[in-house]
Amino acid sequence: MTRTITHFINGEQVAGTSGRTSDVFNPNTGAVQAQTPLANAAEVDKAVAAAKAAFPAWAALNPQRRARVMFRFKDLLEQHMDELAELLSLEHGKVVADSRGDVQRGMEVIEFACGIPHLQKGEYTEGAGPGIDVYSMRQPLGVVAGITPFNFPAMIPMWMFGVAIACGNTFILKPSEKDPSVPLRLAELFMEAGAPAGVLNVINGDKEAVDAILAHEDVKAVSFVGSSDIAHYVYETGTHYGKRVQAMAGAKNHGIILPDADMDQVVRDFLGAAFGSAGERCMALPVAVPVGEKTADEFIARIVPEIRKLKVGISTDKDAHYGPVVTAAHKARVENYIQMCADEGGELLIDGRGLTLQGHENGFFIGPTLFDNVTADMRSYREEIFGPVLQVVRADTLEEAARLPSEHQYGNGVAIFTRSGRAARDFAASVQVGMVGINVPIPVPVSYHTFGGWKRSAFADTNQHGPEGVRFWTKIKTVTQRWPEGDVGDQAFVIPTMG
Secondary structure, eight states: OOEEOOEEETTEEEOOOSSOEEEEEETTTTEEEEEEEOOOHHHHHHHHHHHHHHHHHHHHSOHHHHHHHHHHHHHHHHHTHHHHHHHHHHHHOOOHHHHHHHHHHHHHHHHHHTTHHHHTOOOEEEEEETTEEEEEEEEEOSEEEEEOOSSOTTHHHHHHHHHHHHTTOEEEEEOOTTSOHHHHHHHHHHHHTTOOTTSEEEOOOSHHHHHHHHHOTTEEEEEEESOHHHHHHHHHHHHHTTOEEEEEOOOOOEEEEOTTSOHHHHHHHHHHHHHGGGGOOTTOOOEEEEBSHHHHHHHHHHHHHHHHHOOBOOTTOTTOSBOOOSOHHHHHHHHHHHHHHHHTTOEEEEOOTTOOBTTBTTSOOOOOEEEESOOTTOHHHHSOOOSSEEEEOOBSSHHHHHHHHHHSSEESEEEEEOSOHHHHHHHHHHOOOSEEEESOSSOOOOTTSOBOOEETTEESSSOBSHHHHHHHTEEEEEEEEEOOSSEETTEEOOOOOOO
16 A cells, blocks of 8 residues: 655645645555655745744744754664665665665764854954944845755755754755655654754645745745756746755766776775666766776776676665666666667677566666766767766876866766876866865765865855855844944943952
8 A cells, every 4th residue: 555645844744735646666666655745836835934934933043052953853863764764765776775874974964063053153353443343143044945856865955954954044845756755754853853843844746846936935045956957947947036046966977097096996986986876876976087098998807897796686685786776767767878878889898778686577777887988979978877877988198088077068076096196186176077086986075065066067156065055054244333432321331440
């Protein structure tokens, strides 16, 4: 029997009233396991009204008390880690170890937000003029919103609402309709941690709900993570309505392999970064760029047998390296890209299509796929595949290799593998990409730094979480003050003297 998912508004589970629903699948079996409501504008308005009503009291709460809610929420996340990871795996399909990582990386942003009394401090200048002092305050914006993707249903919501709510805002979360249960559970745990009703609301939905959020006059800022075309739409629409918007988008991350790289480490890193979580990560490493024919030949010779050892299994299989992709439609999309790359002339060394598991024949599984001799003019290289597909693009020199990520339409992340500090330093300084790893395959910054790409990987002026997150979710008020000597009201003000 399929279960019915709800919204979470003003501290309560609320049934959908729009009459529209969407199927939530078990990617391991292909079966429908739940129905999620798709909100209309009236339901979004109800959530915004709850958040608006909760805002004055929450914003007025002193920051250390808001931090205490974050501390309790972090404790609850640790206590419920197994529950959250298993629930996430059953809707998304990633193996439980990856799901625990999803929750863990989100929890690290909650840890960062626990420091909000310090993070939200303004600045002060004494004596900016004769008897004049100047100081600034970082104040919350009001009701704000986050629109999050299917691939990290725990981490990315916490990236957004953790910092936003700690800053004193109230929040509307619109998670992916493909795997909505973990975001709803996070809202319940946040209430259990002591957050007042209305501070965090969860609205399930599709484009209709997104458009209602973008157009709502009481929503002051929107954060988005998803595909580039939709990110561009969200950015243009939200800013049209006068909102502050950050929209993180697609990626095609490259891993540059220099001849002096530790090839054992390179192979291990690519196995995890290219195929982990079935490649459904904007920080996956789907393009390998070995420099020199000898380097390329060695990389291929070393990685092919290791790829063949990878085990694809159901998400609860502790021995599986990765599980199914999220939906049948996404499986078909990835397989279409595999065919496209082959048709364009890519040398298909390992074909992951047609993989089935006994007892799970209808699951959304794709085996690891490897292409050699891919070129920069291929559409399959230019676009994001978002699946367990690794493309090898050979380069003769480091300069040629570095041009590939710098000239690509996406600029999310890049990695370089080398023992040369000078080569790595020069590469990191010059490459036109937002996040760089040096012998690190997935350069996702820790929570107290910030996450964000360049070019068509981000439509925004500020990054996610870290100090940039605090800046995004607050507005600055600057006060210039001078206190004259003399009477105050009807009574003279006498400066106390030491007696």
